[in-house]
Amino acid sequence: MNRDKNDNDSLLDTRLELELAEDNKEEQVSQICQETIKPEMKKDKANSTASEKELKVLGVGDWMLTILVFLIPIVNIIFMAVWAFSSKGNIHRRNLSRASLLWVIILLIAYVVAMSIAGFTIMDLFVSV
Numbered sequence: 001m002n003r004d005k006n007d008n009d010s011l012l013d014t015r016l017e018l019e020l021a022e023d024n025k026e027e028q029v030s031q032i033c034q035e036t037i038k039p040e041m042k043k044d045k046a047n048s049t050a051s052e053k054e055l056k057v058l059g060v061g062d063w064m065l066t067i068l069v070f071l072i073p074i075v076n077i078i079f080m081a082v083w084a085f086s087s088k089g090n091i092h093r094r095n096l097s098r099a100s101l102l103w104v105i106i107l108l109i110a111y112v113v114a115m116s117i118a119g120f121t122i123m124d125l126f127v128s129v
Contacts, residue, residue: 054091066093070100077104 058066070076083089083097115121 054089056090058090058092062093066096076100080104 069079080097080101083093084101086094
């Protein structure tokens with residue numbers, strides 16, 4: 001009986017040693033992973049702060065200013081082009097500017113086609129009857 005108890009104790013000790021060895025291996029692996037990942041995480045943080053600024057949700061005031069700029073003739077085309085083709089800035093404003101520029105181009109082409117079919121030229125609009 002004493003011998004069985006000693007065998008059980010030695011088995012338990014062996015199991016504990018194996019578990020400790022596995023824990024040490026896991027700790028070593030996790031430490032190595034952390035050492036290799038940390039520099040990459042620092043790079044990602046630097047990139048994520050820039051993208052967070054670009055992805056920031058615009059508030060009501062920001063949208064009101066954007067729409068106000070879009071209402072001013074000639075200035076709206078300039079700002080649309082600047083916001084549409086800049087690599088920096090808010091991505092939502094950039095997409096709105098691109099869509100607005102596309103609408104301006106589509107409407108301009110439709111206007112030219114309609115005036116051509118009707119037989120008018122742009123100069124006919126400025127000549128008084």
